[in-house]
């Protein structure tokens with residue numbers, strides 16, 4: 308099969324196995340060039356196949372020599388369809404871990420369900436005994452509640468009043484004004500149910516009850532705050548409410564882990580191109596401008612640089628500094644006043660005519676296609692290749 312990118316709105320419906328493998332390898336190479344991390348040994352990553360979760364798995368394995376179990380929800384290839392990028396990423400990751408002599412097993416299924424939690428705990432008991440780091444990095448549009456069976460859908464909307472601002476279609480470069488109507492109370496409730504902290508708590512409770520948490524265990528979930536221009540649609544919107552809920556869960560998880568000397572954290576990360584962030588209105592334009600300014604300043608980072616820093620300098624570094632709300636901040640470079648001042652100035656001026664000079668839209672687009680394994684110069688995309696790739700530990 309000849310695999311080319313096919314886009315529908317902000318998603319790419321195809322993925323290239325060799326390109327995804329390359330994407331994974333680049334992240335592994337980055338970590339291998341850094342100083343080793345005196346870090347975790349047995350790690351569970353929930354949401355391990357793309358974005359921040361994949362980087363969390365790679366940095367733990369190749370930075371700290373950790374054994375990892377990764378949970379994700381991806382689709383293998385079938386008939387004339389390629390697998391999802393996260394499937395190919397995980398296949399390549401497991402192979403690289405195995406080649407390096409490091410344990411890595413994956414579980415593909417709905418992390419919100421009771422079954423997947425049980426399956427994961429059984430695997431931990433069988434292979435690892437206890438876990439000392441749990442990264443919770445799910446981003447999902449939907450959740451079926453494991454107790455009530457209710458299906459929740461998350462929406463990205465402002466709260467209270469409509470929000471109007473600039474946005475870009477990152478495929479065409481057209482900058483336009485978008486107005487997003489405020490969420491209803493029920494939409495807020497549903498978004499909190501999907502992207503809030505209840506499921507994270509359920510994981511930790513189930514793991515504690517099954518006695519698979521090591522003494523001194525750490526768990527981390529990821530959040531975003533960002534600048535004023537995105538606040539209505541992010542921090543003060545439905546997703547922000549869900550992140551507030553995540554922080555409340557983190558406090559309860561801290562109590563749950565007290566008897567083990569464990570700790571729970573929310574880490575506020577940088578805005579980056581991932582499958583999830585490209586779905587948020589306004590944010591891709593902000594990210595394009597942020598990339599331009601941070602690349603110029605020499606402080607630009609991707610998921611892997613962010614997570615390496617989270618492990619090496621913060622979680623397993625000399626001193627863990629927290630903000631006044633008890634959060635880890637690895638969005639520190641993004642939020643520097645001089646960076647934000649420049650982005651703000653560009654924001655006021657940007658339009659369709661000047662988008663390529665006032666933003667790094669090219670960079671955004673190429674990062675986006677890279678997420679699906681496209682755009683690597685060393686890969687011949689006209690070559691016929693098999694979309695069927697198996698993940699070693701998932702073969703049935």
Ligand code: NAD
Pocket residue numbers: 353354355356357358359360378379380381393416417418419444445446447448529530531575576577578579580581582583584
């Ligand atoms: P992503 O879309 O790249 O990754 C989501 C992961 O969740 C994938 O591994 C996917 O398979 C998994 N997943 C989704 N639904 C699942 C389910 N039902 N069961 C099992 N696995 C499931 O997302 P991302 O951007 O890396 O986001 C991860 C976290 O980081 C989110 O909490 C997000 O809010 C946060 N974050 C993202 C950014 C950003 O700019 N991308 C910035 C700060 C924080």
